[in-house]
Amino acid sequence: MAFTALSFSSGEVLTSSKMNLLMSNFKSFANQDATAPTITNIPRAWVNHDAAATMVGSQYNITSVSDIGFGKYQTNFSIVFSGTYGATWGFRAGGGQGDNRMRNITLYTMASTYVQYKGRNSTTQQSGDEEFPMSLVFWQE
Amino acid sequence: MGFENVSFQFGDTLTDSAMSAVQSNFTAFANKETGVTPTFNRAKAILNYSGTTINFSDGVSSVTQNFAGSYNINFTFTYSMVTVNSVNLPSIYALGNAHDTTQSDNQFVYSMPFFNIGTAPYTYFPVMHHFFNNTQDSYNVPISATAVFFERNETGVS
Numbered sequence: 484m485a486f487t488a489l490s491f492s493s494g495e496v497l498t499s500s501k502m503n504l505l506m507s508n509f510k511s512f513a514n515q516d517a518t519a520p521t522i523t524n525i526p527r528a529w530v531n532h533d534a535a536a537t538m539v540g541s542q543y544n545i546t547s548v549s550d551i552g553f554g555k556y557q558t559n560f561s562i563v564f565s566g567t568y569g570a571t572w573g574f575r576a577g578g579g580q581g582d583n584r585m586r587n588i589t590l591y592t593m594a595s596t597y598v599q600y601k602g603r604n605s606t607t608q609q610s611g612d613e614e615f616p617m618s619l620v621f622w623q624e
Numbered sequence: 625m626g627f628e629n630v631s632f633q634f635g636d637t638l639t640d641s642a643m644s645a646v647q648s649n650f651t652a653f654a655n656k657e658t659g660v661t662p663t664f665n666r667a668k669a670i671l672n673y674s675g676t677t678i679n680f681s682d683g684v685s686s687v688t689q690n691f692a693g694s695y696n697i698n699f700t701f702t703y704s705m706v707t708v709n710s711v712n713l714p715s716i717y718a719l720g721n722a723h724d725t726t727q728s729d730n731q732f733v734y735s736m737p738f739f740n741i742g743t744a745p746y747t748y749f750p751v752m753h754h755f756f757n758n759t760q761d762s763y764n765v766p767i768s769a770t771a772v773f774f775e776r777n778e779t780g781v782s
Contacts, residue, residue: 486650491643505647512650520654524667524682555728567679569672569770571719585756587733590723593768605733610757622670622770624680 486511486519527568528621530558534614544621554612555601558619564595568623576602576615588617627652627659656682662775668716669699669773675765683773690750693763697771698748705746706776714740714749715776722753722769732757736769749773 487504491497512519528544536550549557570593576586584604592599598621602613628645632638653660662668669683676687676695686698704715724734732755739750753766 489647491640491647493640495640497638497643505643508647508650512654520651522654522666523656524670525665552728567672567768569670569679569768570723571721571770571772585733585735587735588721589725589730589732589734590721591725591728591730593723599728601728603730603733605757608758610731610733622672622772624670624672624682 484511484516486516488518523624526620527564527623528560528562529619531616531618532556532558533616539616551599552601552612554603554614555599556617557597557599559597560595560621564621564623566623568593568621570598570619570621572617572619574602574615574617576604576613586613586615588619625652626657627661629659665774667772668701668775669771671697671771672768673697673766673771674768679768691763692765693753694750695752696748696750699773701747703746708776713776714746716773717776718749718751718771718773720751720769720771722766724753724755724764724766726767734764736766738771 484507486508489501489505515522530542530545530548531539532548533539536548536556538548544560544562546559546561551557570590572588574588577584584606586602586604588600589603590598590600602615604611604613625648627649630642630645671681671684672679673687676689678684678687683700684697685700688696688698690696705712706715718738720736720738722734722736734755736751736753741748741750751771753764753769755762755764
C-alpha cells in the first residue's frame with residue numbers, strides 16, 4: 484500500500500479511515516514504498532549471489548544477476564539510480580590456511596541500472612580473475 | 625523542523641497540530657532531523673568521494689588528502705574509544721569499498737583499509753587506496769569510494 488500524505492485541520496472530525504491510513508503509513512514507510520519519505524543512511528539495494536551468479540536468499544531492488552565471463556558478473560537494478568551512488572561488498576573465497584592469495588572484488592562499471600564487477604586474486608607470483616560468492620550493497624543519499 | 629516527541633494524555637482533545645506533528649515525524653525520521661532517536665542498523669555517517677570531492681555524505685564535514693591515495697575522513701561529530709575484551713576500539717566501525725577502474729580486463733587487486741588514529745580528539749578516520757599484483761603495487765586515487773560508519777554498540781548512542 485502506498486504512503487499517504489495526511490493533513491489535519493483544526494475542528495476536523497478524525498475518521499477511522501484517516502487514522503487507519505496514518506497507521507498503515509508506518510508499514511509503507513518501513514517498506515520504503517514509492518511515495519514514502521526516503522530514509523537516509525540505509526541501503527538502496529543489495530544482493531547475494533554464488534559463484535555461478537545464482538541469487539541466494541533475499542535481495543532488494545534487484546532484478547537479476549548475470550555471469551558475463553569467467554569471474555565477471557552484472558547485477559541489474561529494479562530502480563534507476565540518478566547521480567552518483569556507492570557500493571560496499573563482501574565475499575567468501577579461499578582455500579583455508581594454506582591459501583596465500585589476496586582477493587577482492589574489482590568494480591569496473593557503475594551505470595544507472597546495473598553494475599559490472601569481477602573477482603580478482605593475486606600473490607607475489609601470479610594473479611588472475613576468479614569466481615566466488617559475493618554480497619553487494621548499494622548506497623545513495 | 626525536527627522530530628517532535630508528541631505525547632497524548634487520557635482525556636486530551638486531539639489537536640490538528642499534534643496530529644500533523646505525528647504525520648510530519650515520518651519525514652523528520654527519514655531525514656535524520658534533530659531529535660530523531662538513533663536507530664538500529666542505520667549508518668551514523670555515510671560518504672561517497674572522488675579524491676577530495678564529496679559526491680554525497682551525512683555526518684562528514686570534509687575529505688582531506690595526505691597524498692594521492694591517502695585521505696582523512698573528517699566527521700561532524702566526535703567518536704569515542706571503547707574497551708572490548710581488553711582491546712581499545714573506536715566506538716564506530718567502517719565499511720568501505722571503491723570503484724577504482726573502468727577496465728574489465730584490469731589486472732590488479734584493490735584494497736581500501738581504514739586506520740585507527742589512536743589519539744584524541746577522535747574526529748576523523750584515515751583511509752588508503754592501494755592496488756597490487758604480482759608485478760607492481762602503488763597507491764591510487766579512487767574514481768568513486770564509499771565509506772559507511774556504524775555505531776559499535778548498536779544503541780546509536782555516541
